[in-house]
Amino acid sequence: MPRFCARCGAPEAPDRPIIAGLCPRCYVEVRRPVEISQRVEITYCPRCYSIRVRGRWLPVSSYEEFMERAKELIRSGIRARDPNAKLLSVDVSMEFDEPRARVTVALLLGGRAVVSIEREVAVSWRRRLCPMCFRRAGGTFEAVVQVRFFNYDERVVEKLKSIALSSEFANDVVELEENRWGFDVKVGSSFVAKRLAEVLRRSVDLPSKLVESFGDVRRSRDGRRRGRLYISLRFINLRRGDYLVYRGRAYTVDSVSRHGVVLEDSSGRRMRVSYAELIEGFRK
Ligand SMILES: [Zn+2]
Ligand SMILES: [Zn+2]
Structure with a gap:
């Protein structure tokens, strides 16, 4: 016996399944199987066009990437909330700084019928320095x-x-400056600077020495003395023939292995030094 839509009376057909007593069109209107945020706020930095996504600032390298991230924010507010519905695709058309976006959602209903839903979403563009x-x-x-x-x-x-x-560090790195010995990273927070130094240290398999010191000490408004934290991260990537000062004496590097080096002094005497010892008594 053919089934009919309880709302509009349309008969069941191969491309028109009756789901919970309704045809796909009526199902969408009555049950609202997709949740679409009516209003989306897009916060971006007017200087670098970083965009704020779930509390994090994401840098972008082009206008296209910026718009893609902005559209992604609108897409993230759209989801199927019905076991009979499956999102097939979400298309967002929107212009920069325009207060409205047009959203087209393709939905699979009851595993058989594809329904397309169009909605307008109000967009508020918020400018805020990252x-x-x-x-x-x-x-x-x-x-x-x-x-x-x-x-x-x-x-x-x-x-x-x-x-x-x-x-990962974009929210706190203020500037990266290269020089001929390596590079300096200015970091907004000293907490993050310590973490950055640790991450850098662990990401290469080279012996290294990390030293913290304070500079530019000034009295702040609350009367406390505050200094800028300097973290020196020195990688001791030695090569045969390098010249160095160890425990106050000059040596030439004779050989390098995974565990340490062999140093030779000016009179040709050699000694084996582990990296741990070297880092302790090392000066360039
Ligand atoms: Zn119907
Ligand atoms: Zn910015």
Whole structure:
């Protein structure tokens, strides 16, 4: 016996299943199987066009990427909330700074019928300086991570730079400045600077020495003395023939292994030094 839609009377057909007594069209109107946020707020930085997603600022490298992230925010407010409905695709059409976006949702109902739903979503564009641009505008940062190498190694420098500039640290890294010994990273928060130094240290398999010190000490408004934290992260990537000072004496590096080095003094005497010992008594 053919079934009919209880609302509009349309008979069941191969492309028109009757779901819970309703045809797909009526099902969508009555049951509202998709949740679409009516209003979406998009917060972005007017200087660098970073966009705020779930509390994090994500940097973008192009206008296309910016708009893609903005559309993604609208898509994230759309979900099927009905076991008979499955989202097939969500298309968002929107222009920058326009107060409205048009959303087209393709929905699979009852496993057979494809229904398309169109809605308008109100968009409020909020401009707010991201922490990085905010600090840049005020020029403040709490800490500097100074990454140095015994022998400058471009491959390692590039790897570490990409970590420092990754989105994980984007909210706090104010500036990265390269120099011929390595690079300096200015970091808004000293807490994050310590974490960054640890992450950098662990991401390459080289012996390293980490030293913290305070500089530029000033009295702050509450009367406390505050200094900028300097974290020196020095990678001791030695090569045969390098010249160094160890415990106050000059040596040439004779050989390098995974566990340590063999040093030779000016009279040709050699000694084996572990990296732990070397890091203790090391000076360039
Ligand atoms: Zn119907
Ligand atoms: Zn910014």
